[in-house]
Amino acid sequence: MIRVRQLSKQYTVHEKEPGLRGSLKALFRRRRTVKQALRSVDLDVAEGEIVGLVGPNGAGKTTLVKVLAGIVHPSAGEARVLGAVPWERSNEFRRQIALIMGQKAQLWWDLPAGDGFLLLREIYGIERGRHARNLGELCEMLGVKAELKVPVRRLSLGERMKMELIAALLHEPRVVFLDEPTIGLDLTAQRAIRDFLLAYRERHRPAMLLTSHYMEDIERLCERIVILREGERIYDGSLREVVRRYAPHRVLTAHLAPDAGGAPDAAGLAAGGRVLESTAALLRLSVPRDRVATTAAEVLRRWPVRDLSIDEEDVGTIIERIFRARGEEAP
């Protein structure tokens, strides 16, 4: 559904020295630098797949989404979305895609969302029956039927985002671009949006491309991630594989019984790893994967353990570690 080959995008940015002097100088002569937002990116996304675009600020995630949605022209390379060249912006192409930006509103601020949905019916040429059916289904899934008549400006941020999702999905797009869909939302609203997106994917099977700074979005929604760093794709594969390859340690946590007798001395136990925390009630060790079983057995043998758990490292930490490897060999 999405096919990208060698896609590059350059921006020219003006640089100005700080202060009034810099501004005066820039009035006559400006230094221009070329910023490479995307560097020969390849990508394929299939039907029903949710691919997470992960990267620090300025990595090129949003630029990639905007090129594929037909908003921005690339500098080089090829892309086909549903067989169409996005930046040619044919109506046929635009009728089958949706873009949701967490930081920008598409609904009319002063009018109820229901009115905005009527306008979208005309824009997308959705037949009345289909429009009513889709609207009913989406409102039910998101639990916002009662808010349809309330002006958008009076809705909470979470409700507004739900309305934005309905606005984007009313025409049953086959490709959905989600740029930070949960940004600024509280935890409950974030969870509701994630659950909705998963349920929607199950029912309609669109291809989805998601960018988010919230690792929980990525973990819950995406089986596959693409990591971008300075416009370059440095990883494309399953999230599980990232964890396996870039998290050589697992975290072993033992909650100790009150009769454990003070903080345990576990220095020798974490061979190849390290002690993260050691108190009279808790012992946390970072242990190499191949030594997890033997270390757990040793902990159980030495101390009275009430509860023991073995966890993967936090995905956010793992990905941050990959980002920090800047200048080193790409993974």
Add this chain to the structure above:
Amino acid sequence: MRYLRLYACFLRFSFSRALEFRLDFWFRVGMDTLWYAAHLAFFTLLHEHTDLLGGWTVDQTRIFAAALFVSDAINMTVFSNNLWWFPIFVNRGDLDYYLVRPVSPLFFLSLRDFAANSFVNLLLALGILGWALARYPGPIGPGALGVFLLLLGLGAFLQYALHFLCLIPVFWMHQGRGLMEVSWSAQRLASQPDGIYRGWARRVLTSLLPYALIVSFPVRALFAADLGPLLAHSLLVCLGAFALLVAAWRRGLKAYSSASS
């Protein structure tokens, strides 16, 4: 047909929205009424010192002033709000949503917001025009009146196209205020009868910067013996301006970089 239905939606929503803000609604009506009165008084005052202004009598100048009000009201009602937002949309990246819809973004951006609170002013301006035409002592035939109304419509479109063309450089300059001011200053050229300009200034104002075609040409149609050249001239210039606008718009979109998230 689809675009007409869409425009009907824009109208419906714009009226609903405007009526929510009653104070703003009546404020605009009051402001524009004052502007109309001041303008009529200005031309009347000028005619106390001269019989002819750019070759027009006081009755003809009154029709010109009324046509100017109608042209201005059409622009304020149909296009002005939309164009005011355009540079802001480009800078903030809000253009994005207009580009992903299966509708001409130029149509969407230019017409989505109908200034319903200026609509009363349009009715008021049409009333003044009717009054000015009724007071005209000479005969005005139905053919001349028809061409006058057609040229007035073309003039409103031309004013929109010239205004939009002035704003297109925002794709490269990323700052719209200066462009907006250039456009507003240039539009003042349309608010005097073109007869006051001579030689090269007149040639420029009827071709390169065709502001004379917005109001003066339609009013000329009421008094001209031969309507053909006026009509052909206006049609050609409007088509040229539209073609230029579409070409500039396409170039601009290629340079559009949206905004960072």
